[in-house]
Amino acid sequence: MLTYLFEYLEKQYQLPGASLFQFSTFRAAMAILFSLMIATVYGKRVILFLQKQQVGETIRDLGLDGQKQKAGTPTMGGVIIIMSTLIPVLLFARLENIYIMLLIFTMLWMGAIGFLDDYIKVFKKNKEGLKGRFKVLGQVVLGLIVGAVLYFHPEVTMRDHDKTIITQAYTVEQVKGAEIKSTMTTVPFFKNNEFDYESLISWAGDDAKDYAWLLFIPVIILIVTAVSNGANLTDGIDGLAAGTSAIIVFTLGIFALVSGNIIFSDYLDIMYIPRVGELLVFITAFVGALIGFLWYNAFPAQVFMGDTGSLTIGGVIAVIAIIVRKELLIPVLCGIFFAESLSVMMQVGYFKYTKKKFGEGRRIFLMSPLHHHYQKMGYHESKIVTRFWIVGILLAILTVVTLKIR
Numbered sequence: 001m002l003t004y005l006f007e008y009l010e011k012q013y014q015l016p017g018a019s020l021f022q023f024s025t026f027r028a029a030m031a032i033l034f035s036l037m038i039a040t041v042y043g044k045r046v047i048l049f050l051q052k053q054q055v056g057e058t059i060r061d062l063g064l065d066g067q068k069q070k071a072g073t074p075t076m077g078g079v080i081i082i083m084s085t086l087i088p089v090l091l092f093a094r095l096e097n098i099y100i101m102l103l104i105f106t107m108l109w110m111g112a113i114g115f116l117d118d119y120i121k122v123f124k125k126n127k128e129g130l131k132g133r134f135k136v137l138g139q140v141v142l143g144l145i146v147g148a149v150l151y152f153h154p155e156v157t158m159r160d161h162d163k164t165i166i167t168q169a170y171t172v173e174q175v176k177g178a179e180i181k182s183t184m185t186t187v188p189f190f191k192n193n194e195f196d197y198e199s200l201i202s203w204a205g206d207d208a209k210d211y212a213w214l215l216f217i218p219v220i221i222l223i224v225t226a227v228s229n230g231a232n233l234t235d236g237i238d239g240l241a242a243g244t245s246a247i248i249v250f251t252l253g254i255f256a257l258v259s260g261n262i263i264f265s266d267y268l269d270i271m272y273i274p275r276v277g278e279l280l281v282f283i284t285a286f287v288g289a290l291i292g293f294l295w296y297n298a299f300p301a302q303v304f305m306g307d308t309g310s311l312t313i314g315g316v317i318a319v320i321a322i323i324v325r326k327e328l329l330i331p332v333l334c335g336i337f338f339a340e341s342l343s344v345m346m347q348v349g350y351f352k353y354t355k356k357k358f359g360e361g362r363r364i365f366l367m368s369p370l371h372h373h374y375q376k377m378g379y380h381e382s383k384i385v386t387r388f389w390i391v392g393i394l395l396a397i398l399t400v401v402t403l404k405i406r
Contacts, residue, residue, distance in 0.1 A: 076118045219327075223327050227314045252321060254400060255324045
């Protein structure tokens with residue numbers, strides 16, 4: 001919004017400095033400043049409003065230290081993250097960009113599902129919240145829409161960076177090759193670092209490639225659903241989901257920066273994705289919102305994000321990773337989410353298996369998700385969170401390093 005205003009003023013009146021709004025990096029810096037300010041300043045007002053409305057968390061007795069003291073802490077704090085992200089995006093991003101539109105839709109869609117779940121828990125006094133099948137349905141619909149847009153929309157393209165001429169002074173001398181539709185993505189540790197979904201059905205003949213969407217879209221649905229649920233499971237102790245997510249989103253911002261810049265992509269020998277550089281504005285706003293929310297969510301938490309926040313965070317992270325074509329790196333980058341989800345699946349699966357075989361259910365972990373296992377072992381939640389953050393940083397570094405490890 002402000003971008004269009006400044007560009008108009010520059011064109012009409014040659015306004016000094018207005019050309020800065022042409023650069024996504026400048027607008028990204030403004031976005032993170034605004035999101036931090038909104039989250040920290042107005043976040044407190046949102047918390048007071050939630051307290052006034054008695055939107056308190058209902059705590060199930062799991063026998064964990066400090067658990068009872070959390071009862072009554074305001075939930076639905078995810079609205080702080082959503083508000084602090086979308087306002088700077090609406091101010092500084094180019095709203096006609098297909099990727100920005102898709103991320104705004106994702107945030108509102110998942111935010112609505114999470115809000116409905118929290119509303120049922122708080123005001124309808126139903127601890128189960130929105131039934132699981134409806135949550136999954138919402139995630140599947142989102143994945144279907146995202147997959148269809150990314151496959152069929154004409155502005156979702158990539159360019160063969162090998163056909164671009166870069167001078168020794170690192171300026172673009174000539175750009176060759178048309179933008180093409182492609183299902184190419186990044187796969188770690190392989191020589192050319194790239195994988196095309198179409199190759200999985202190439203055996204059926206050249207005409208089969210026209211139906212690659214039948215494979216591509218289900219993969220997108222699986223990724224969106226898995227990451228969203230992983231973030232939801234990670235949101236179990238103060239600051240864990242927000243801090244871990246901030247690390248992940250920051251890393252995706254690096255990928256958006258290099259993939260959306262023709263010089264960086266050529267230097268790093270990675271795919272160049274036109275128009276993806278605009279994601280920097282959304283990503284920096286999102287990081288600022290997560291850090292600002294963490295100000296109030298760090299131990300001892302003054303507010304919980306609830307499903308309004310956790311489902312939204314997971315959905316947005318998944319879509320960003322898919323847009324920058326790094327979705328196959330998610331098991332590494334989102335390793336914390338993956339471990340939390342895996343611990344629940346292993347616990348439930350092993351319990352059912354042993355109950356059927358031995359007549360009584362047995363457990364692998366003291367409690368799942370994984371962070372509760374360490375709580376049961378006697379670790380303070382602050383130590384658990386800090387160590388999970390450290391692991392998250394190491395996984396982020398490993399993910400970035402995969403750009404050059406082949």
